[in-house]
Amino acid sequence: MxxxxxxxxxxxxxxxxxxxxxxxxxxxxxxxxxxxxxxxxxxxxxxxxxxxxxxxxxxxxxxxxxxxxxxxxxxxxxxxxxxxxxxxxxxxxxxxxxxxxxxxxxxxxxxxxxxxxxxxxxxxxxxxxxxxxxxxxxxxxxxxxxxxxxxxxxxxxxxxxxxxxxxxxxxxxxxxxxxxxxxxxxxxxxxxxxxxxxxxxxxxxxxxxxxxxxxxxxxxxxxxxxxxxxxxxxxxxxxxxxxxxxxxxxxxxxxxxxxxxxTLFPRMNMMCQSAMKIASWLEQHPRVKSVIYPGLSSHPQHDLAKRQMDKFGGIVVFQVDDIDTTEQRFAHESHLFHYAYSIGHQRSLAVLLKTEDLMKSTYRLTSEQQQEYLQYAGKGLFRLSIGLESVEDMIEDLEYILR
Structure with a gap:
């Protein structure tokens, strides 16, 4: 041979x-x-x-x-x-x-x-x-x-x-x-x-x-x-x-x-593309206070992201004013974002990470570190793990949740 x-x-x-x-x-x-x-x-x-x-x-x-x-x-x-x-x-x-x-x-x-x-x-x-x-x-x-x-x-x-x-x-x-x-x-x-x-x-x-x-x-x-x-x-x-x-x-x-x-590369390629579109859409939504995603020019380390990252990832986090109502809508009304912990699955996931809960259970931050955390997260961040569904369908689902 x-x-x-x-x-x-x-x-x-x-x-x-x-x-x-x-x-x-x-x-x-x-x-x-x-x-x-x-x-x-x-x-x-x-x-x-x-x-x-x-x-x-x-x-x-x-x-x-x-x-x-x-x-x-x-x-x-x-x-x-x-x-x-x-x-x-x-x-x-x-x-x-x-x-x-x-x-x-x-x-x-x-x-x-x-x-x-x-x-x-x-x-x-x-x-x-x-x-x-x-x-x-x-x-x-x-x-x-x-x-x-x-x-x-x-x-x-x-x-x-x-x-x-x-x-x-x-x-x-x-x-x-x-x-x-x-x-x-x-x-x-x-x-x-x-x-x-x-x-x-x-x-x-x-x-x-x-x-x-x-x-x-x-x-x-x-x-x-x-x-x-x-x-x-x-x-x-x-x-x-x-x-x-x-x-x-x-x-x-x-x-x-x-x-x-x-299938890691084709999955990540699609997830990253969808995440960028969703982050950009969320940034324009009237109910959204802030969006954090390395691919957005609004990310405070966007320049570093462009140097260090070949793509910008499949996770998007954002803040809204009424976190309790939005949490309930994700849990009970979303068709595509399963309300669950973990990330990176083929199906989209969403979860609210409440700042108060994390401060009590996990983080041992100084007052200065805590203030910095609050600047990013406020009362809590919704974390989206973007899946392989149609990005247009995901945006429509988010539009319904954030109505």
Missing amino acids: TQKPLRTFRPATLALNAGLEPDALTHAIAPNISMSVNNSFIPGDGAFSANGLDLTETPFLYAGWTNPTVRQLEERLAALENTEDAYAAATGMAAMAAVFFSLLKSGDHLIISDVCYAAINELALQVMPSFGVDVTAVNLSRIDEVIAAIKPNTRLIHAETPNNPLLRLTDLQALSEITRAKNIPLSVDSTFATPVVTRPCDFGVDLVVHSLTKFINGHGDALGGCVAGKKSLISEIRSKAGVYLGASLSAHNAWLIMRGID
Whole structure:
């Protein structure tokens, strides 16, 4: 058989083909699912002589550590993010916990974004201190605040761009220059962006984290998470979190997520186009007080968005005066926007994120940070996760809701 020449492919092609090998026996093109928990091995064949901490250098032994189907997903994710390796976990939170608990220990200092995904914010500020980790939350869009927050024992900085729910951006190039100079690992949650919009490691970031449950899977039917980056860091995370935290991704979910990745680029392209049209329409609506979307010239970081984002994402947030009435209309009268948490599914979702609730349950903001949050969010933000429906139908549905 003639061997195919090696070629370099663009990301949209890698989403379909990275790590894909037809089955050697049946020549089936779709990836197989290896459901076996155990793999047999021959004693003394090097099964336990891993190269350093890299468990992927050993044969497949136990699905709690590595699994053929999960490994294929990891290879595809690493190719999409243009990184050396990736580690897949049961959920996005499991991936984030893997980063924190693998790279931090008692006496270390962690810097996070003052506004980010609620569960990650709570893990950092409410759980990590009980393990002896000092945590500082700052506005990572301001480099001077980051520099001021760095301590001699700072061992990790974690950002999120666009962040949830404000869609505030972090300048990854500027921040990575600071972290490299200080020899501090930088991780970035890029769930809202996906590799279609931004590839953080191309800007010098060390680790990129995703909730695969969201846009990357894209069908609302499988939980998963991943962290991609330098092989040395991924190997350390895999050898610690992958073995001891017990948050392994199931082979079936890995297979479902790979199926979702096959259509990631066309889905995101359509969602981003629709989101831009909807954001522009909302900005002109008389009941809408403000709209936040990186693609709008009104976004305070629109110039950064144009430099850092290939597209502007599938999430739109906005304010209205009467949030209670509008919430009830979304919940009871919308035909297309399902009133639900989560994002990134093929169907459109809407939810109200009340400022008062988030301040009580999650964010530990200073008075100055709280005032800044209120400038963006007011009493609450409606978050739209744009799906694959006709954009004209979505706008008509929103027009009915906002009547």
